[in-house]
Every structure is written in structure tokens, then in C-alpha cells.
Amino acid sequence: MTWWSEPATTLDRSAERAAAEHQSGLTKPPGSLGRLEEIAIKLAGMSGEIRPSVDPVRILVFAGDHGVAAAGVSAYPQSVTAQMVVNMARGGAAISVLAEALDASLELVVLGTVGEIAFEQLPAMVRLVGVGPSTRDFSQEPAMSSAELDACLTAGRAAVERARTEDGCRLVIGGEMGIGNSSAAAALACALLDHPAVALAGPGTGLDADGVTRKAAVIEQALQLHRPAISGPIEALRRLGGYEIAALTGAYLRAAQLGIPVLIDGFIATSAAFAATRILPGARDWMLFGHRSREPGHAVLLKALDAEPLLDLGLRLGEGSGAAAALPLLRLACTLHRKMASFTEAGVDDALC
């Protein structure tokens, strides 16, 4: 038995009920804080605390290159993956700015990039795992060997374990960086959902309509090649996924096993989350969804997961940025739940009917 088959933690329904009762006595019309009420109650069930908190928060960004980039599926050159890791470490990327502004710790886990990643001194927040320079081109052959896939899943697992042991994190946000990874995410999702490539291929970082058509053709070719051999989600992940996607899947699986809520980002992260639920259905209980990406495939995955993200602001950047943008809502939900007065405490008259 592999580690990812171990069961997910079960939710604490009694804490959830007690939190719902507490909410109903606060000085506002019942239900008038909408999803902010739901979040607080859900987090109570996850944490076992009637008045939950999500802090400390850690953001884990996994990076890896994709062999399929050679097929011309991205608007950006492959060199950008390594360059953006350096930019993230130096504080210049969107997710670095968000992590600092949100007082969340940020860890970058580099599974492997084609471009060189050179630091004079390796920052503590960067971990180089070194699975390989890149996955193989999945339109021609499986993206990873079993050993490579295992290394990626385990890297995600280890990152979540560090988040718990180093910081005592109560919430993890997963992000990714990898030129070509919207193709891998679409291919993986198509295999898991048995959908054609055109249903999930999108512009990614900015392909035009012709580019999307070419990308869909590359993915469809890969699906034809691999489908007969795909027996389940682990094999789909090995053949069509990416280093960083597999690491995210490993992270989501371990978070569910340890009972740590995860706030899911956009299309790429959701493809990894979907794979995690196919490997371990109980993982779904630990997932909150931050932002509805403009990438069209995201809607398909969200529907399959029965998920409604908190935000819909037209983001399509990845890195964990959409989830990070939603973090203040989780914090406000917890603070309102914890600090508002009850009708009794405040001496406010209740409803007439």
C-alpha cells in the first residue's frame, strides 16, 4: 500500500453544528453574511474548533518544465519557468508580492527546469528537488517514469509536512509555475473526465484562436496515444501530468490525510486537485476554492468537483495568485464569526417573525 492510499481525516460534524448554532445567534439577520457564514462553519468542521482560524498560512509554489512545450503550445519560451522561479525568490512575481502582503510564508519547490536556476546563496524558501530538467513530451511518450512521478508526489507530501511541523500551518495554498502546464492540465483532466481535448484546451498564458486549435490537436493526439493504457488516476498523472502538477496532487493528498484545509487556485491547481479526489475521494472535504479562472477548462473541472470559488475577477495567472487573493475573505469570515456579539450579549431585539 502506497502512502497516498492512507485515508483522509474525517470532518468534525459536531464542531460544525456547534459553529452553525453560534453563527445563528450573532447580531444580524440569519444568513445575511452569506458565504462568509458558510466558510466559518466549514472551517469549524475542518479544524474541530467552534471558532476556527486559518493562520498561519503557507503558500507552496511547485515549478517544473514540460516536454510538450516543444510542440509549440505556449505563448512564452520555456526559459521563463526558471526565470520566474528566480523572480519569485527575489520578491518580484505576483505570488511573492501577495505572500508578503498577506503575511503568509512562501516556499518554492523546484522539481526541475530546463533553464539554469542559479543563486549566489540558495534562499531558505527555495528547495531544489531535481527530478529532471523537464517531463518528456506527452504527445510522443509518457511524461514521467514511475520513479519520477513518485518523487514529485513525495515532494508535495513533504512540503505539506514541513508547513505543519515548521509553522503549524492551518491552511495551505498551492501554486505552480511551468511553461506548457495548461496543456498538461487539460490533457490530465480530459483523461480523467473522458472528454475530448477541445472541451478543455484554452489560451493559457495568451495563445490566439489558431494557437488554441493547434494546442487542442496536440492534446488530442496525446489522448489517442495514452488512453488505452490509462487504468486510473495515478497512471493518467504519470503519462499526461507535469512535475509541478503531480507535486500539487501529492500536497493535496497529504493535507487531507493530516487534516489541513487547502485553498485551491485556478485551472492547473484544480486539475491536480481533481486528480487527488480521484485517488482519494475524502480529499475533497479539505478543499476550498479561491478563484474562478478565465481559462475555459476551469469551469468544467469546478463543475466536476461541485465547487464554487469565492472570487471571479478574471484572473488567469496561476502561481497560486487567485487563491491568495481570496485569503482575506477566509480571514474575515473567521474574525466575524469569532468577534461579533450575539443578540443576547448586545441586548438587541430579535426578529418579529
Added chain:
Amino acid sequence: MTWWSEPATTLDRSAERAAAEHQSGLTKPPGSLGRLEEIAIKLAGMSGEIRPSVDPVRILVFAGDHGVAAAGVSAYPQSVTAQMVVNMARGGAAISVLAEALDASLELVVLGTVGEIAFEQLPAMVRLVGVGPSTRDFSQEPAMSSAELDACLTAGRAAVERARTEDGCRLVIGGEMGIGNSSAAAALACALLDHPAVALAGPGTGLDADGVTRKAAVIEQALQLHRPAISGPIEALRRLGGYEIAALTGAYLRAAQLGIPVLIDGFIATSAAFAATRILPGARDWMLFGHRSREPGHAVLLKALDAEPLLDLGLRLGEGSGAAAALPLLRLACTLHRKMASFTEAGVDDALC
């Protein structure tokens, strides 16, 4: 000429263009931060600063009672208006918790309540203006005299002026408390839009379907009574509005004149904002919209204002809570815009096409 006819400040289009150019050079695919990019650019045009900020922020909550409450249009007794003002001042209401969590100053301006508001010592954040105990029942007669309306508009104006002079505020959030005020907001909006009452009357704090039907009938009767005499938005506000709604209108008008962005809350606040744009069309330029209320009339007003709020979380509480919940997004938009590295600075390769 009245003070509210003075022109609104014009936006700084040159700062807006420079901000858009700055955004396009940051290390992300163009447009991939969606509305977070738009917000930063819009705030640049408002502030005249290429890298804008919204801090310090002040939240102004206006409170007043409504004569129409006697017609049975609310799920809560009128006593709650005064009780909630006290709860807000003591930190137990949603908006108090939000203001503290968001590090925004909070001022409560009480125009007049039927219930007594007694503090051992009046907190500095509470101002008692004392227009009267309540508006008159607008289903029978005009809600306010001209002098009362003027006092309310001026109270809103003065609150915004204090926000600027005391704190140098760069953003104002307006909120309200007043049992019965969703009826006044609906009546006002119907008069301004020439819509029947059924198009805008909703459950408010929690009426059932029968209650909504009765409420719509009360509003429709009022519209029949007042329509022939309503010559413009000021007269609509006087006959159908409320103390706190008129104060909000005054606040939005003055903010536009002083060039201070306002983040608009839900249905009640938006009815006041809509009246402000009818009085002074340039006021629209200074409005950002925080949250789409579950109150059905809000959608009608948002459409008329061509506004798309940032959040849609099912809130229907008022107090300024929906706008406050959106404040972190404005801050993150500004921080990303200010702190992200450019492609040149970071040495990241740009798009292939």
C-alpha cells in the same frame, strides 16, 4: 446654487494611461491579473498617482429610523436601529469587527432614531446629528421636510470632509443602519427609474413571500401618491428616501467633489449612490462597487449604473459590510501594481508572439 451642484473632480487620464503602461510591463501575461489590474489603473486615474494607494480608509455608517416601518415592512422591530448603533459603537456588529480587522477608522453618524441611544460617555466615533426621531411614513406623506433633507445631505458632506481633514483618507466606504430602509431604497429607486414597486421590493432583512407582497403594495401606494410631485432626484429623496440614505447621497456627492474614491456597498447604499449620480452625473466616476447583494433590487440598480461589483458572496446585511469585505482586493491590486517586478528588471523573457 446649492453645494451639491458644484462640479465633481475630473479623473486624471494621463496618470491612468501611465499606470496602464506600467501594468503592461510587469512579470505576468498581459491582463492575467484581470480586474486587479483594472482597479489599480482606475485608482491611478482617481488619485493622479501612477502607483496609487487606498489607505487610510474610513468607514462611515449613517443611521436613521423610518416612518414607513409602521406599515409593517420589516422583519425586525424599529427598536433595533438604536440598539444596533450601540452594538456598532461597542464593537459587536459586523461592520465594527470588519473595520477593526481591516484597520479602517469607523465613524457612526446618527441622524435620528426612535429608540434612545444612551452612552455613559459618547464615544468619539459616534456623532449624534439629531434631525428627528424618524422620517415620516412616506406611504402617507413626504418622508422629510426640505430642512430635514438638507440637514441629512449636509451631515454626509461633513462626514466626508472630516475623513479627509482628520485622516487624509484616500477611500471612503459608506454604510447604513435603519429598520425599514430597504423599503425607502426601493421606493426611491422606483421613482428615479420609473419602475413599478414589484420590480424592486425584496425581502430585506428577511420577509417571507407574503411580506414582500405587502411591502411592494405599500411602496406602490407611495409611488402613486408622490410621483406627480416629483420633479427631480432631490425631491424624490425628500419624499421617499431616509435620513441615512440622504446622508449617504451627500457623502457620495462630496467625495466626488473632493476627488475621493468611494467603495459602494449593497442595495441601500447603491440607491443613495444612484440618486447622487442623478444629482451630479460626474459622481459616477468616483464610485467602485464592492459586493452584489442578494437583495433582488440591487441588480436593477447596478445595471442602471453600469456597475459590476467585485464580490458576489450572497451577503445582504448592509452596514457597509459588503464593501468592507472587498477592501482587501483594492489593497492587493495596489500592492501588486506597486511592487511587482517588470520583465526588464527581473530578466524574464517576454512572450514569443
